Amino acid sequence: MCGIAGLIHRGKSSNVGSELQGMLQALKHRGEDSTGYALYGDTDGKNFIMRFKVGENVGEGSSSIMEDVSVYDERKKIVDQTLAEMGAKVVKEERTLPYSLRYELDYNVKDLLEFSQRIESIPGVEILSMGKSLEVIKDLGNAKMVCDRYSLDKVVGTHAIGHARMATESGVDIKSAHPFWGYPFSDVSVVHNGQLTNYWNNRRVLENKGMRFMSECDSELIAVYIAEKMRDGATLEEGMKASLTGLDGVFTYFVATKDSLGMAKDTMAAKPLVLYESDDLVAMGSEEIAIRSVLPQEIDTYDPFDGEVKVWQI
């Protein structure tokens, strides 16, 4: 089933970590195999923030394997060496969990594609997000568990999207959890509720064009599909509109960039979405109770129609 939620404050920052936690926790009955956050925090914009994992947290049904911490340490060492070879200086390092790391990098990245390919050529290493504002945090469990584990409730920023997952198409592990980074674009993330039926056809075409897939989760296709459109010069909104015909199946998804948040709904309107829109805040989720967690007062909300695409700026 899965639940998605997102919000964007326009003209100000807020405690988006705590707000998104409340929204996703309200949707936990839609799935709590894993929960993921894409938070756009307030930063000085100088350094890149790289969230990456060197191992898996594995649940039932996953094809991934749980490994010894010493393996994670070894992989981390190789990542550090590779960064040094590329001239990237680690300004700040956080290791929240043995398999999950956050680096702030002083690095003049010319090509994120080449950078990412080198890092991810290290076996067992996956970049969860790369950007000057975006941080993707995802793990097994419900929203509160993940929020507590990674201390996300104090994150201040302008916008965020998140996902409460009931695994149906792929394993219960971090690599299949949402949000997906719009590789190799800085600060692009995607969450999705639905099923895509032309996943393999699109995947083959996109892989032939040099795009990368890390999981077998159909939702990853949306991130890669839009990233490829943007690589070819399309705007976010143009890429999303193209997806309405390019992607087959049922879907409601959100895409966020450094300064914008967008939603798209398939032409059959098969997946739910409730939307609240005002001059200073847009909040949306699979169910109204998600919005109620940040706006308990009486408000006007509505369901976007079939085939609708909307994009908001901060």
Added chain:
Amino acid sequence: MANLKTVSKKSKAQSMGMHTEVLTGRTQQKFFNPDEAENFYYFGTYDVDFNKRTDLDVKDMTAPEANKEIDNLMSQGYGTIVIKNPQGKHSLGVGILNKLNLIFEGSLGYFGMGSCDGPIVRINGRVGWSCAENLMAGKVVIEKNAGSCFGAAIRGGDLICKGSVGARTGIDMKGGTIIIGGDAGAFTGFMMQRGRIIILGDVGINLGDSMYDGTIFVGGEIGSYGSDAVDAELTKSDQDWLKRKLKVAEIGENFDVSKMKKIVAGKKLWNYDNLEPTEKKGAI
């Protein structure tokens, strides 16, 4: 109370060795008799006084707790209940088979007012997916917007949304009337079998797709017609009925109903004559 009797004459299925078990036990079935409408009641329903009014704050209640409390208040004779702080909770007000004035001061989540038979409901907010699913009688008025599958499979009653509604409004409806003050999404009236839908605004693609019967009236633009949905002539009696209904619904009283489009089933998809023998053959 209906009596269950053992049928002495064997049916064909029984003669083939099937369904031979003896029916025992009691039934609580009651059958509606129009001559006794005033005295008709469901098992487990209550005599209520519409002038006896109370508030119920459900902010800190779960949906089952809130529904149980509504039932408890009805058992005490309250005929007008105002629900405070529904806050988008799912499944509120379901399964009410009583005459009752129910007012929600706020919005409902999914499946609100499902399987009801008789209450008059006003929701001063929005409703989520599948509002009033399987409504049998009564009136439900939503002051703001509604989600998808609005009035799915309703059999009777009036379901009114003053704002706009999502996709698949009136899917599989078997009777009653749905009235929309704003726009409606895709697949409105999908596989509807009876009843009427009135939309004052625009409607999305595949209107009335695979509808068996029933009528859809549209005041605005139509995205596209669904399979076997066709235009029909808007008669004088249609217009009179529309005016009456819109007046009762408290919306569009000045709406020019003479310009509305009427959509019905083309009945080209009807194939009962072909299917029935096949099913009989399969059963034998």
